Amino acid sequence: MGRRVGFGWSALQGALLVCTVAFAVLSLGVEGMVSKQKLLEVERKLKQLNKTPVKSIQSEDGDIIDCVDIYKQPAFDHPALKNHKIQMRPTPPPAPPPSVEDRKEKDSSAITIVNQTWHRSGSCPEETVPIRRVKKSELLRATSLESYGRKPYIPPANGTKTDQIPGDDDNYAKINGTNILPSALEPNRTTSYLITQAYNYIGASGDINVWNPRVEADDEFSTAQIWVMSGPREEFDSAEAGWMVNPKLFGDRKTRLFTYWTDDSSWKTGCFNLVCAGFVQTSQEVALGAAISATSSEMGQxxxxxxxxxMDLDTKNWWLGFGPKNITIGYWPGAIFGYLQHSGTMVKWGGEVYSSKIRGVKPHTTTAMGSGNWASYLWGHACFIQHVRIRDWSLSWKYPEWVYPMADEADCYGVLQNRPHPLDEPILYFGGPGRNNYCP
Structure with a gap:
């Protein structure tokens, strides 16, 4: 009898030990499954990324927004910006694109968002900029600390920057007599977009419809955005902005404002938002990477x-404007670019999906682009970009003279220009569900 009691107590102790260990692992999460060396490296990276704040704001959506001294922001870690003097505003400020109030397409109006979720919890003082704090869990999810916050890139087998797309250049679509840069150059990405090129562009703008698309896997993302680009296919410069759903970068599936840049087609440079040195923020009101306060609904608002x-023609800096009054968020310094120091030679408006399950890989990802509905579904169903504008050496904002809609995988994600009325300018619709009967 005594032995049976002793055996039962031992079994109970063993079960308690297993439960304790399991609870500890669950409590620690990913952190409990990595080496001490990796944790030390993560801590060092966090100190590099998260600058000491003047004030911190706990947003109701779980983000922490740090109000950082404007002169101590991450941009100045870039070697080309060691002696950079902050430019607080464009010189002279260009006339902004026509305001929402001045636009005539009242029958196709949408509410323009000027708020982010964190605004409901506080504001940053003057001479600080709001920066979303990077969490330890986000770094632990990264493939590597070096690749955190960057678009994934797969270099060629020989380690050199060469075209990754076989075939004759004559097979590419042309616009205004010039080959269109295929986004297929960038591995694991598929896009649907409107493109203009073969001129010199010093500005681009548009009103981007905001949705919260399905993203199938944690290592995939979906965007709606504007690209300003210049340079050859294998090493182009790009300044980009829009909204995205990116669970690997942010740890959730919220729709967030983003920027991106590269000066070598994402081979070794560039990143989203302020994760790496480059973009100089000047606004105390807008936080890059923070959640957008409202998203569209089908047949709803x-x-x-x-x-x-x-571009600022005096300094060659590329400014980012936000909202109907074109409030300046900040700029990409001309010094971090090569080709874009002169002008852009290509502008795109549309969406992008990143996944390893695209371009013939079966099954195709179900990550949606835009609203997840086809472009042909139009207003209230499909994602759109309206009031598309470029700025050229005439220094005026205007609809591009030459445009061409393109879709890398038209059976998965479509694109369409549609005129609501014969006298209206076209509205760009794009997106789709990903995997479907025509895109297995």
Whole structure:
């Protein structure tokens, strides 16, 4: 009898030990499954990324927004910006794209978003900029600390920057007599977009319809955005802005404002938002990477964000404007670019999906682009970009002379230009569900 009691107590002790260990692992999460060396490296990276704040704001959506001294922001870690003097405003400020109030398409109006979720919890003082704090769990999810916050890139087998797309250049679509840069150059990405090229562009803008698309896997993302680009296919410069759903970067599936840049087609440079040194923020009101306060619903209210990217002709810096009054968020310094120090030679408006399950890989990802509905579904169903504008050496904002809609995988994600009325300018619709009967 005594032995049976002793055996039962031992079994109970063993079960308690297993439960304790399991609870500890669950409590620690990913952190409990990595080496001490990795944790030390993560801590060092966090100190590098998260600058000491003047004030911190706990947003109701779980984000922490740090109000950082404007002169101590991450941009100045870039070697080309060691002696950089902050430019507080464009010189002279260009006339902004026509305001929402001045636009005539009242029958297709959408509410322009000027707020982010964190605004409901506080504001940053003057001479600080709001920066979303990077969490330890986000770094632990990264493939590597070096790749955190970057678009994934797969270099060629020989380790050199060469075209990754076989075939004759004559097979590419042309616009205004010039080959269109295929996004297929960038591995694991598929896009649907409107493109203009073969001129010199010093600005681009548009009103981007905001949705919260399905993203199938944690290592995939979906965007709606504007690209301003220049350079050859294998090493182009790009300044980009829009909204995205990116669970690997942010740890959730919220729709967030983002920027991106690269000066070598994402081979070794560039990143989202302020994760790496580069973009200089000047606004104390807008936080890059923070959640957008409202998203559209099918057959319901439509929301949009107004964005513009334009060059300061004196400093060669590329400014990012936000909202109907074109409030300046900050700029990409001309010093971090090569080709974009002169002008853009290509502008795109549309959406992008990143996944390893695209371009013939079966099954195709079900990550949606835009609203997840086909472009042909139009207003209230499909994602749109309206009031598309470019700025050229005439220094005026205007609809592009030459445009061409393109879709890398038309059976998965479509694109369409549609005129609501014969006298209206076209509205760009794009997106789709990903995997479907025509895209297995």
């Amino acid at each position: 439509q929301y949009q964000i107004s964005l513009s990217i334009y």
